[in-house]
Amino acid sequence: MKQLEERIREEGAILSDKVLKVDSFLNHQVDTELALATGKEFARVFAGERITKVLTIEASGIQFAMAAGIALGVPFVYAKKKKAITQSDKVYTAPVHSFTRGETYQVSVDQRFLGPEDRILIVDDFLATGAALVGLVDIVRESGAELVGVGAVIEKSFQEGRGLLEAKGVRIHSLARIVSMKPGEVHFASEEIY
Ligand code: 5GP
Numbered sequence: 798m799k800q801l802e803e804r805i806r807e808e809g810a811i812l813s814d815k816v817l818k819v820d821s822f823l824n825h826q827v828d829t830e831l832a833l834a835t836g837k838e839f840a841r842v843f844a845g846e847r848i849t850k851v852l853t854i855e856a857s858g859i860q861f862a863m864a865a866g867i868a869l870g871v872p873f874v875y876a877k878k879k880k881a882i883t884q885s886d887k888v889y890t891a892p893v894h895s896f897t898r899g900e901t902y903q904v905s906v907d908q909r910f911l912g913p914e915d916r917i918l919i920v921d922d923f924l925a926t927g928a929a930l931v932g933l934v935d936i937v938r939e940s941g942a943e944l945v946g947v948g949a950v951i952e953k954s955f956q957e958g959r960g961l962l963e964a965k966g967v968r969i970h971s972l973a974r975i976v977s978m979k980p981g982e983v984h985f986a987s988e989e990i991y
Pocket of ligand 1: 816897925927929
Protein backbone atom coordinates (compact mmCIF):
# COMPACT_ATOMS: atom_id res chain seq x y z
CA MET A 798 0.00 0.00 0.00
CA LYS A 799 1.82 3.01 -1.37
CA GLN A 800 0.34 5.55 1.03
CA LEU A 801 1.49 3.46 4.00
CA GLU A 802 4.99 2.92 2.64
CA GLU A 803 5.39 6.66 2.08
CA ARG A 804 4.29 7.37 5.62
CA ILE A 805 6.77 4.84 7.02
CA ARG A 806 9.54 6.52 4.99
CA GLU A 807 8.54 10.00 6.13
CA GLU A 808 7.74 9.40 9.79
CA GLY A 809 9.00 5.97 10.78
CA ALA A 810 11.99 5.98 13.11
CA ILE A 811 14.24 2.99 12.72
CA LEU A 812 15.60 2.41 16.19
CA SER A 813 17.73 -0.59 15.23
CA ASP A 814 17.89 -3.11 12.38
CA LYS A 815 14.82 -4.77 13.95
CA VAL A 816 12.65 -2.11 15.60
CA LEU A 817 10.57 0.43 13.72
CA LYS A 818 8.83 3.21 15.62
CA VAL A 819 5.61 4.37 14.00
CA ASP A 820 3.84 5.85 16.98
CA SER A 821 3.08 9.22 15.35
CA PHE A 822 0.53 7.67 12.96
CA LEU A 823 -0.01 3.99 13.65
CA ASN A 824 0.10 2.71 17.21
CA HIS A 825 0.11 5.55 19.72
CA GLN A 826 -1.29 8.55 17.89
CA VAL A 827 -3.41 7.07 15.12
CA ASP A 828 -4.09 8.63 11.71
CA THR A 829 -7.75 7.68 11.44
CA GLU A 830 -7.93 8.20 7.66
CA LEU A 831 -4.98 5.91 7.15
CA ALA A 832 -6.39 3.32 9.55
CA LEU A 833 -9.72 3.33 7.68
CA ALA A 834 -7.84 2.98 4.37
CA THR A 835 -6.04 -0.13 5.69
CA GLY A 836 -9.42 -1.63 6.56
CA LYS A 837 -10.71 -0.98 3.04
CA GLU A 838 -7.62 -2.59 1.56
CA PHE A 839 -7.99 -5.73 3.70
CA ALA A 840 -11.66 -5.91 2.70
CA ARG A 841 -10.69 -5.65 -0.99
CA VAL A 842 -7.96 -8.30 -0.74
CA PHE A 843 -10.16 -10.78 1.14
CA ALA A 844 -13.37 -10.00 -0.78
CA GLY A 845 -15.53 -13.02 -1.52
CA GLU A 846 -14.30 -14.94 1.51
CA ARG A 847 -17.60 -14.51 3.38
CA ILE A 848 -15.80 -13.29 6.50
CA THR A 849 -18.07 -13.20 9.55
CA LYS A 850 -15.68 -11.61 12.07
CA VAL A 851 -12.31 -9.94 12.34
CA LEU A 852 -10.04 -10.99 15.21
CA THR A 853 -7.13 -9.09 16.70
CA ILE A 854 -5.19 -8.78 19.94
CA GLU A 855 -5.19 -5.81 22.29
CA ALA A 856 -3.99 -3.15 22.14
CA SER A 857 -2.45 -1.91 18.93
CA GLY A 858 -4.35 -4.19 16.55
CA ILE A 859 -7.72 -2.78 17.58
CA GLN A 860 -7.93 0.24 15.28
CA PHE A 861 -7.08 -1.88 12.23
CA ALA A 862 -9.48 -4.68 13.12
CA MET A 863 -12.18 -2.09 13.62
CA ALA A 864 -11.40 -0.51 10.26
CA ALA A 865 -11.51 -3.92 8.55
CA GLY A 866 -14.75 -4.76 10.36
CA ILE A 867 -16.32 -1.50 9.17
CA ALA A 868 -15.21 -2.12 5.58
CA LEU A 869 -16.48 -5.72 5.65
CA GLY A 870 -19.66 -4.88 7.57
CA VAL A 871 -18.91 -7.40 10.34
CA PRO A 872 -18.00 -7.21 14.06
CA PHE A 873 -14.47 -7.46 15.34
CA VAL A 874 -13.26 -9.24 18.45
CA TYR A 875 -10.05 -8.55 20.30
CA ALA A 876 -8.25 -11.15 22.36
CA LYS A 877 -7.56 -9.99 25.91
CA LYS A 878 -4.17 -10.11 27.52
CA LYS A 879 -5.41 -9.97 31.09
CA LYS A 880 -8.38 -11.73 32.60
CA ALA A 881 -11.09 -9.28 33.66
CA ILE A 882 -13.35 -10.07 36.61
CA THR A 883 -16.31 -9.78 34.26
CA GLN A 884 -14.88 -12.40 31.90
CA SER A 885 -16.46 -15.86 31.89
CA ASP A 886 -14.39 -19.02 32.40
CA LYS A 887 -15.40 -20.34 29.02
CA VAL A 888 -12.53 -18.94 27.00
CA TYR A 889 -10.15 -20.07 24.31
CA THR A 890 -6.58 -19.33 25.39
CA ALA A 891 -3.09 -19.46 23.92
CA PRO A 892 0.31 -18.51 25.33
CA VAL A 893 2.09 -15.65 23.58
CA HIS A 894 5.71 -14.79 24.18
CA SER A 895 6.52 -11.12 23.89
CA PHE A 896 10.08 -10.57 22.77
CA THR A 897 9.86 -6.84 23.34
CA ARG A 898 8.71 -7.32 26.95
CA GLY A 899 10.53 -10.59 27.63
CA GLU A 900 7.50 -12.32 29.13
CA THR A 901 4.89 -14.91 28.21
CA TYR A 902 1.23 -14.13 28.79
CA GLN A 903 -2.04 -15.90 28.08
CA VAL A 904 -4.38 -14.34 25.55
CA SER A 905 -8.02 -15.27 25.69
CA VAL A 906 -11.26 -14.94 23.75
CA ASP A 907 -14.67 -15.65 25.23
CA GLN A 908 -16.14 -18.77 23.60
CA ARG A 909 -19.40 -16.89 22.93
CA PHE A 910 -17.65 -14.77 20.32
CA LEU A 911 -15.94 -17.42 18.20
CA GLY A 912 -17.29 -20.74 16.95
CA PRO A 913 -17.51 -23.29 14.12
CA GLU A 914 -19.97 -21.12 12.19
CA ASP A 915 -17.41 -18.30 11.83
CA ARG A 916 -15.06 -17.39 8.99
CA ILE A 917 -12.29 -15.33 10.53
CA LEU A 918 -9.85 -12.76 9.25
CA ILE A 919 -7.07 -12.02 11.75
CA VAL A 920 -5.62 -8.50 11.62
CA ASP A 921 -2.70 -6.98 13.53
CA ASP A 922 -0.41 -3.98 13.35
CA PHE A 923 2.87 -5.88 12.94
CA LEU A 924 3.97 -9.30 11.75
CA ALA A 925 7.42 -9.69 13.32
CA THR A 926 8.34 -12.89 15.17
CA GLY A 927 4.78 -14.07 14.60
CA ALA A 928 4.27 -15.06 18.26
CA ALA A 929 1.12 -12.98 18.70
CA LEU A 930 -0.42 -14.05 15.40
CA VAL A 931 0.42 -17.73 15.91
CA GLY A 932 -1.41 -17.50 19.25
CA LEU A 933 -4.48 -16.08 17.51
CA VAL A 934 -4.32 -18.73 14.76
CA ASP A 935 -4.29 -21.43 17.46
CA ILE A 936 -7.32 -19.86 19.16
CA VAL A 937 -9.27 -19.74 15.88
CA ARG A 938 -8.47 -23.38 15.14
CA GLU A 939 -9.37 -24.46 18.68
CA SER A 940 -12.77 -22.77 18.28
CA GLY A 941 -13.53 -24.74 15.12
CA ALA A 942 -13.90 -21.54 13.08
CA GLU A 943 -12.50 -21.32 9.56
CA LEU A 944 -9.41 -19.13 9.27
CA VAL A 945 -9.59 -17.14 6.04
CA GLY A 946 -6.22 -15.45 6.47
CA VAL A 947 -4.02 -13.00 8.31
CA GLY A 948 -3.71 -9.33 7.43
CA ALA A 949 -0.75 -7.42 8.84
CA VAL A 950 -0.39 -3.68 8.43
CA ILE A 951 3.42 -3.86 8.52
CA GLU A 952 5.44 -7.01 8.01
CA LYS A 953 9.12 -7.21 8.83
CA SER A 954 9.87 -9.95 6.33
CA PHE A 955 13.37 -10.50 7.68
CA GLN A 956 11.93 -11.88 10.92
CA GLU A 957 10.53 -15.38 11.27
CA GLY A 958 6.78 -14.62 11.55
CA ARG A 959 5.79 -15.17 7.92
CA GLY A 960 7.58 -18.53 7.80
CA LEU A 961 5.85 -19.72 10.98
CA LEU A 962 2.42 -18.78 9.69
CA GLU A 963 3.06 -20.28 6.25
CA ALA A 964 4.12 -23.52 7.93
CA LYS A 965 0.64 -23.56 9.48
CA GLY A 966 -0.91 -23.16 6.04
CA VAL A 967 -2.10 -19.61 6.66
CA ARG A 968 -2.73 -17.10 3.83
CA ILE A 969 -0.96 -13.83 4.69
CA HIS A 970 -1.41 -10.38 3.24
CA SER A 971 0.71 -7.50 4.51
CA LEU A 972 0.12 -3.91 3.42
CA ALA A 973 3.79 -2.91 3.73
CA ARG A 974 6.51 -5.56 3.60
CA ILE A 975 9.88 -4.41 4.87
CA VAL A 976 12.68 -6.59 3.56
CA SER A 977 15.47 -4.73 5.32
CA MET A 978 16.05 -1.62 7.36
CA LYS A 979 18.65 0.27 9.29
CA PRO A 980 18.65 3.77 10.77
CA GLY A 981 17.84 6.20 7.95
CA GLU A 982 17.07 3.49 5.39
CA VAL A 983 14.11 1.21 4.73
CA HIS A 984 13.50 -1.17 1.83
CA PHE A 985 10.14 -2.60 0.84
CA ALA A 986 9.40 -5.81 -1.06
CA SER A 987 7.42 -3.69 -3.55
CA GLU A 988 10.68 -2.07 -4.74
CA GLU A 989 12.22 -5.40 -5.66
CA ILE A 990 12.34 -6.39 -9.30
CA TYR A 991 11.60 -10.07 -9.86
P1 5GP B 1 5.31 -10.50 17.00
O1 5GP B 1 6.77 -10.50 17.32
O2 5GP B 1 4.53 -11.42 17.90
O3 5GP B 1 5.05 -10.77 15.53
O4 5GP B 1 4.79 -9.02 17.30
C1 5GP B 1 4.15 -8.73 18.52
C2 5GP B 1 3.81 -7.28 18.63
O5 5GP B 1 5.01 -6.57 18.90
C3 5GP B 1 3.22 -6.61 17.40
O6 5GP B 1 1.82 -6.76 17.31
C4 5GP B 1 3.59 -5.17 17.63
O7 5GP B 1 2.64 -4.54 18.45
C5 5GP B 1 4.92 -5.30 18.35
N1 5GP B 1 6.05 -5.11 17.42
C6 5GP B 1 6.82 -6.04 16.84
N2 5GP B 1 7.79 -5.47 16.09
C7 5GP B 1 7.61 -4.13 16.21
C8 5GP B 1 8.30 -2.98 15.68
O8 5GP B 1 9.29 -3.06 14.92
N3 5GP B 1 7.81 -1.77 16.04
C9 5GP B 1 6.72 -1.61 16.86
N4 5GP B 1 6.32 -0.38 17.12
N5 5GP B 1 6.07 -2.67 17.38
C10 5GP B 1 6.50 -3.91 17.05
